[in-house]
Amino acid sequence: MEFILQSFFTILRESGVRISVGESIVAMNAIKLIGYSDRESFKHTLSTCLIKTIEEKEIFEKSFELFFSAHMFESQLDDYNEYSSDEIKEELSEISKNILDGDKAGLMTIVRKALQNVDFRDLKRITQQGLYIRKVMDQKGIRDLEQDIGMLAEYNFPGAGRMTMLLEKTKRELVEYIDSYVSQQYNLHNDFNDRVNEETRIRDTTFSKIDQKKASDMSRVIQILAKQLYALHSRRRKNYKRGTLDIRKTLRKNSSYQGYIFVPQYKYKKIQRPEIFVICDISNSVQNMSRFMLLFVYSLNKTLLKVRSFALCSNLTEVSHVFKHNSGEIAIDKIHRGEDIDISMGPTDYGQAFKDFKEQYLSTVKSTSTVIILGDARNNEGDPKSKLLKEIQDQCKTLIWLNPEVETMWGAGDSVMDEYRKYCDIAQECNSINHLHKTLDLILRS
Amino acid sequence: MNNERFISVEEIMESYKTESYICSKSIATTLFLAYNLGKPILVEGPVGVGKTELAKTTAKYLGSDLIRLQCYEGLDESKALYEWKYGKQLLYTQILKDSLDKIINDAGNLTEAMDRLHQHEDVFFSPNFLEPRPLLKALQMENRSVLLIDEVDKADEEFEAFLLEILSDFQVSIPEIGTIGAKSRPFVFLTSNNTREISDALRRRCLHLYIPFPEAELESDIIQVKVPEITESLKTQLVSFIQQVRKLEIKKAPSIGETIDWAKVLLLLHIDKLNPEIVRETLSVILKFQEDVATLESKLEDITLKAVKETEV
Numbered sequence A: 001m002e003f004i005l006q007s008f009f010t011i012l013r014e015s016g017v018r019i020s021v022g023e024s025i026v027a028m029n030a031i032k033l034i035g036y037s038d039r040e041s042f043k044h045t046l047s048t049c050l051i052k053t054i055e056e057k058e059i060f061e062k063s064f065e066l067f068f069s070a071h072m073f074e075s076q077l078d079d080y081n082e083y084s085s086d087e088i089k090e091e092l093s094e095i096s097k098n099i100l101d102g103d104k105a106g107l108m109t110i111v112r113k114a115l116q117n118v119d120f121r122d123l124k125r126i127t128q129q130g131l132y133i134r135k136v137m138d139q140k141g142i143r144d145l146e147q148d149i150g151m152l153a154e155y156n157f158p159g160a161g162r163m164t165m166l167l168e169k170t171k172r173e174l175v176e177y178i179d180s181y182v183s184q185q186y187n188l189h190n191d192f193n194d195r196v197n198e199e200t201r202i203r204d205t206t207f208s209k210i211d212q213k214k215a216s217d218m219s220r221v222i223q224i225l226a227k228q229l230y231a232l233h234s235r236r237r238k239n240y241k242r243g244t245l246d247i248r249k250t251l252r253k254n255s256s257y258q259g260y261i262f263v264p265q266y267k268y269k270k271i272q273r274p275e276i277f278v279i280c281d282i283s284n285s286v287q288n289m290s291r292f293m294l295l296f297v298y299s300l301n302k303t304l305l306k307v308r309s310f311a312l313c314s315n316l317t318e319v320s321h322v323f324k325h326n327s328g329e330i331a332i333d334k335i336h337r338g339e340d341i342d343i344s345m346g347p348t349d350y351g352q353a354f355k356d357f358k359e360q361y362l363s364t365v366k367s368t369s370t371v372i373i374l375g376d377a378r379n380n381e382g383d384p385k386s387k388l389l390k391e392i393q394d395q396c397k398t399l400i401w402l403n404p405e406v407e408t409m410w411g412a413g414d415s416v417m418d419e420y421r422k423y424c425d426i427a428q429e430c431n432s433i434n435h436l437h438k439t440l441d442l443i444l445r446s
Numbered sequence B: 001m002n003n004e005r006f007i008s009v010e011e012i013m014e015s016y017k018t019e020s021y022i023c024s025k026s027i028a029t030t031l032f033l034a035y036n037l038g039k040p041i042l043v044e045g046p047v048g049v050g051k052t053e054l055a056k057t058t059a060k061y062l063g064s065d066l067i068r069l070q071c072y073e074g075l076d077e078s079k080a081l082y083e084w085k086y087g088k089q090l091l092y093t094q095i096l097k098d099s100l101d102k103i104i105n106d107a108g109n110l111t112e113a114m115d116r117l118h119q120h121e122d123v124f125f126s127p128n129f130l131e132p133r134p135l136l137k138a139l140q141m142e143n144r145s146v147l148l149i150d151e152v153d154k155a156d157e158e159f160e161a162f163l164l165e166i167l168s169d170f171q172v173s174i175p176e177i178g179t180i181g182a183k184s185r186p187f188v189f190l191t192s193n194n195t196r197e198i199s200d201a202l203r204r205r206c207l208h209l210y211i212p213f214p215e216a217e218l219e220s221d222i223i224q225v226k227v228p229e230i231t232e233s234l235k236t237q238l239v240s241f242i243q244q245v246r247k248l249e250i251k252k253a254p255s256i257g258e259t260i261d262w263a264k265v266l267l268l269l270h271i272d273k274l275n276p277e278i279v280r281e282t283l284s285v286i287l288k289f290q291e292d293v294a295t296l297e298s299k300l301e302d303i304t305l306k307a308v309k310e311t312e313v
Helices: A002-014 A021-034 A039-050 A054-067 A086-091 A094-101 A104-117 A126-137 A143-154 A160-204 A212-234 A247-257 A284-299 A320-325 A328-337 A350-360 A386-395 A417-421 A433-445 B009-018 B025-037 B051-062 B086-095 B097-105 B110-125 B134-140 B157-169 B200-205 B216-226 B232-247 B256-268 B276-285 B290-297 B300-312
Strands: A240-245 A266-270 A275-281 A306-312 A316-318 A370-374 A398-403 A426-429 B041-044 B066-070 B082-084 B130-132 B146-150 B171-174 B178-181 B187-192 B207-210
Touching: A002 A021, A002 A039, A002 A054, A002 A104, A021 A039, A021 B025, A039 A054, A039 B025, A039 B207, A054 A160, A094 A104, A094 A143, A094 A160, A104 A160, A126 A160, A143 A160, A212 A284, A212 A433, A275 A284, A275 A350, A284 A306, A284 A328, A284 A370, A284 A433, A306 A320, A306 A350, A316 A350, A320 A328, A350 A386, A370 A433, A386 A398, A386 A417, A398 A417, A398 A433, A417 A426, A426 A433, B009 B025, B009 B051, B025 B041, B025 B207, B041 B051, B051 B066, B051 B146, B051 B187, B066 B134, B082 B086, B086 B097, B086 B110, B097 B110, B130 B134, B134 B146, B134 B171, B134 B178, B157 B171, B157 B200, B216 B232, B216 B256, B232 B256, B232 B300, B256 B276, B276 B290, B276 B300, B290 B300
Parallel strands: A275 A306, A275 A370, A370 A398, A398 A426, B041 B187, B041 B207, B066 B146, B146 B187
Antiparallel strands: A240 A266, A306 A316, B082 B130, B171 B178
């Protein structure tokens, strides 16, 4: 049984569940305590010892059902003793003996060994499945079963018929089992390879090329990257740390008690978290881009960043409150639909937007804040009012402009990027998750 | 310690029931394993499914003390593990000035005086001046205690790292004194509401238990135990109603605790059958956001009728 468990662990690992050696030992010990008799308890036990997140739980459920297919636990092998003729049995191979004796563990061991001998790594196409089933059935141990069936058919003694029937039935079940195992292997290996490649690819995908399906993959990659950034920066950004005894402060505080010291004082350390203002153009041309920027920013833990977000189209308005009350994706959808916010979805007017920002929010921008503007700077021939952008730049620490268009396009047509970039501390092309990731990393570092 | 505890999964389910805690088989299995393997349990799940209650019940069942450590942002060693009683140390140095004088008075020179002091210095860094916080307290208990580390996701990640030593070896290192091992291994529960991902290192050291919202049947059993006076039909209607509400897209789904409160409220009002009016009036017991109430409003009649129908069949 230990062997079977080990191969189950391997399957889980290949499906992306991280199982340490320690955990597998715990699981083995736990199984010893619980026993195998009850399928449900058996499953709970493995789950509780190995599966540590809710996402992994789903993978576990699937793999478990596939791997420990129900017939392993139900005793459907008939008790055969009344028909068995020991002399005949002696001539049969080990696998048939196991079947006739109802020794399922023995049978499974043979099957496992056969499965192990077949290299599934080359299984690339689903059409190859039949070939691989054959390969397994031809392995030493299992091959004997077919020979035995042929041999028994020639004998003529009471019970031989039933023996053959039982063997045939088991053979059919075996093929079924191997079939499901092979397709599972196919899914496992191909899933795994796909996933790794997919992730790297997604990071470089241009935002404008994203369809609905990829968008959800993208969000997943964003979550992962956000977590990485968090891990990287959280240590430095602990906002309030209670420290050790502060001797100087203690002496000062206690001087009023005739020099008797009994009220200790501690060192406190306060680290400011960076405050960023994200101004997003939410018009159609930049929608995807702003979507992922917002998602990224709000995926970062609140302890790391203080974020205020603004939507920009024909005018500008604050949308931070939408994120306060809704989770990321929902909030972004709401903003794009213009729900609950005071925005007019006419032609983009950066000049007007900066004017709104200056009048309503500029006073709250501190000299330590960072302002990020996302937009293509296509102003529809309106007045760019770049003086206003300069005022914003003067007020904040860094002004970053992220433009989804390639740099050569800046200034072409109705783009006023050339005008604006004079007042930006950083002006960057930004149209993939990798770009976003780099920018945010930069902000957190500063 | 009673040796007859935790002998089988079924026994746990039975005994917890007598302590008014209905646990499903997966919960019981995890408890059984955690106890027998000496592993901590990491309990996750939505708010109000009885994560904290599980630890409390376990303490009651084992007849041992429950030591609770509530986590929050900024929690650190000095609040969780131990702290020197600085005030006491300072005060004692003042009070003991005379005796200190005596020790060094007849010393010939500075070196000798220092030597003499050195012989006594550890006095101030001894267990007498140690203020044990929950974690250390749990390790020092003579009998096996139940240690509840509540909402571990609220604490900083550094704190998690610091928990690792305690959870895997059940010992703590205090620089001035040395390593203190556990007198008895506490039975550890960690709970998390998933506001932040718990690190893999911590997860690896624990058994994992996910408690979802209960199925209708289980919830019905729980209400039966907690509010035994309730009538069968009202209970069925109540559970059916709540189960339907949880399926709606609302901000905060009603927890078991709220279901129980609602049952009590209805009992107090002498209601024996749900109707839309009563539901509307008492809705504030189960829904805590105005938006949720608004969401439910349009479907309220349907849901109530469906719930009532359950008992008529």
